[in-house]
Amino acid sequence: MLFYRAALPLSRRTLNYTAGLVRRHRKRIRSRGRLLNSPQQALLVLVYLRKGDTFAELAAGFGISTSRAWRYVNETVELLAARAPKLQAALRSAARAGHAYVVLDGTLIPIDRVAADRPFYSGKHRRHGMNLQVIATPAGEIVWVSGALPGSVHDIRAARIWGILRALEWAGLIVLADKGYHGAADHVWTPYRGKNKPAPQKKANRAHAKLRGPGERANASLKTWRIPRKLRCCPHRAGFLAKAIHVLQTREAPGR
Structure with a gap:
């Protein structure tokens, strides 16, 4: 297995915003002892959405199992989608x-x-x-x-x-x-x-x-x-993914 560093065309502001959602969610459900901290989980999800890497590729890059990568992504996407405007x-x-x-x-x-x-x-x-x-x-x-x-x-x-x-x-x-x-x-x-x-x-x-x-x-x-x-x-996750991207694009907008 080969590994390499890559750039992600997103701002630190977007990473901090996503990490904050994850951090508050973990505190609310009293989740402890995860392999990735909140900023790492946020970065995992941003890579998934922006670059379209598979769960297996994400898992290898972040040193976790494929199933854990899947859980982290779905959890964070739902947190982001919930912030989309009605x-x-x-x-x-x-x-x-x-x-x-x-x-x-x-x-x-x-x-x-x-x-x-x-x-x-x-x-x-x-x-x-x-x-x-x-x-x-x-x-x-x-x-x-x-x-x-x-x-x-x-x-x-x-x-x-x-x-x-x-x-x-x-x-x-x-x-x-x-x-x-x-x-x-x-x-x-x-x-x-x-x-x-x-x-x-x-x-x-x-x-x-x-x-x-x-x-x-x-x-x-x-x-x-x-x-x-x-x-x-799952095809029915398309809406959650689009809403999550909408929220992140709003955070990326100048002046936010």
């Missing part, structure tokens, strides 16, 4: 910030599944995965991330399942979304559909795409962390 609180914050609109978009988190697992198969993306709904500011900063649904669930249905459309209406926010949300609600603006559209509709679609584009980069920012690029764990 939908209505997140939308209230967006409204107070004075954003002219927010962007609603779905993303597929690929998973390691076989063709027989039809509920997880997304016809739109032509691969197996989990559907996540993401609300972002016009600048592409994540406001809120949903839990995970099987990839076969259409975006507009997922938005209704999570109560996103009602919450957005209640918050008084204008929403820009792609054609997958056509007919969702009056406050959800989508591009015109169909072929051979008249010139005014084509112009409106171009303006809509220009406004929506930066906000849709929020989904890409989630996948700068390697773990959501393809999950090899």
Whole structure:
């Protein structure tokens, strides 16, 4: 077995924040005598989320068993995910910030599944995965991330399942979304559909795409962390992982 040192493109602030969550959790449950201290456990989880290393690789690098690495990661991810904002609180914050609109978009988190697992198969993306709904500011900063649904669930249905459309209406926010949300609600603006559209509709679609584009980069920012690029764990953990990443990205933001 060979070992090497590697850099992790995250700040000390993020490590200290995660370690603090672990430390307080250990004190609350009166956990003692662990092989890794709180900062080491926090670093283990940051490596897992950012670099996508397997549990076996993490275990070897930190000198612990694979099962222990798995327990430490799941424990910390749940602590982080619990700190993610709830939908209505997140939308209230967006409204107070004075954003002219927010962007609603779905993303597929690929998973390691076989063709027989039809509920997880997304016809739109032509691969197996989990559907996540993401609300972002016009600048592409994540406001809120949903839990995970099987990839076969259409975006507009997922938005209704999570109560996103009602919450957005209640918050008084204008929403820009792609054609997958056509007919969702009056406050959800989508591009015109169909072929051979008249010139005014084509112009409106171009303006809509220009406004929506930066906000849709929020989904890409989630996948700068390697773990959501393809999950090899339980598919239903996709939501916890995305929420944990959202919390960490917020801590990484300048001025926090």
